[in-house]
Amino acid sequence: MIRERLSGNEAVAVAMRQINPDVVPAYPITPSTEVPQYFSSFMANGSVDTEFIPVESEHSAMSACIGASAAGARVMSATSSQGLSLMYEMLYIASGMRLPIVLTCVNRAVSAPINIHNDHSDSMGVRDCGFIQLYCESNQEAYDNLIMAVKIAEKAMLPVMVCFDGFITSHSVENIELLEDDIVKQFVGKYEPEHYLLNPNEFISMGPLDLQNYFFEHRKQLADAMKDSKRIIEEVSEEYAKISKRKYNLIENYRMDDSKIAMVVLNSTAGTAKEVVDKLRDEGIKVGLVKPRTFRPVPVKELVESLKDMKAIAIMDKADSINGFCGPLYSEITSALYSEGLNIPTVNYIYGLGGRDVKTSDIEDVFRSLLKIAKDGKKSQTTYYLGVRE
């Protein structure tokens, strides 16, 4: 175990150095630029023997990932915001062809108006593209999830997106515990795909035309793979806990044991909210926090298990679906609860768009309004825009 202090981007680049992938095609975009930047300096220093492809766009980056992965290579890349938007077409092809590409998504707002700061509009915008999505609260989680992502992707034969907050996580330097290089190498092992284009002993066509008679079955395979990936994520996390002493589940329950009020929140804001949970607990108010680590697959069973006895829930969305109703996390989690026959007063907060700072006082306001909803047993409104100037 190595004690270090690294930014989120640096931590991810170090993980990539330790993984030593075969091919990294990448195109720089704020705030993920440093990932390929640090990685290319590792290449220049000779500490990896990766083929680095500086492509002309993110569409080409993901296209090159697909080609290399189909050929049989272990492939990684990184992007943000507009870059992920430009990859959109190819993301579906990566998952549809069942290629285990690992993509770091440093979350940033999507234009317009143009903004380089953090929200989750980019990864939420591609939530149905067939990538597994892992969300990370801290630099440590970004590092750990990236290493696990390689193994999860290859076992599930699904691409994985590791998401963490632009600038807040990507550029803040935190204390971090790294694994030794050889332990990481041993953990990820050698990539041995069952079928790949450069296998001289096998005939194969990949990505052929797939019409009415077959397409539906192949999409069902994809749906089944995503469903089954829950088991794989749990297995890989279990295995990772053995080498790192850090155990990750599909969701994290923070002080939920005797709680009747909960907040569901992704990524770095969970850190801010945990501070508030502790403060309110010190005042004797029983509140808790649920942080989904996976959004794809949706950890339905785990969320229902954690939230079923709540009297009021706030679901925090750092992205808006612009559907005249609510954000993406809200619609999926309330639908999970409703499907289990639970009708708990649940409110949605759209917050922090374009990097608007979310303070502990904002989170405390949310908890205080939940206390009132829990007491009355009803809510007056479903969706709020936290701290916006009307």
Add this chain to the structure above:
Amino acid sequence: MITDNMGAKDLPIGGNILEDGNSELFNTGEWRNKKPVHLDDKCKHCMLCVMPCPDNAIIHDEYDKMLGFDYNKCKGCGVCAKVCPFKAIEMKDE
């Protein structure tokens, strides 16, 4: 060999085809709405129709006798009828 009575559990994943030379099995003749008909009495067996056929659908005996069409492959594009100097190929509605 992939067939359309196979389910999601049996089909190779991701739409892969794990065999070679199988484009022959793809029956493109189903796409046709006009059908070339060989008029044997007019045909001089000049073989001018063979080379431009995009589907290799002209059946011939080496290069000296035109025998007809492989209707499993012929998409009915009509190029053969167009190039025939003797009007020995006629396009008819299916």
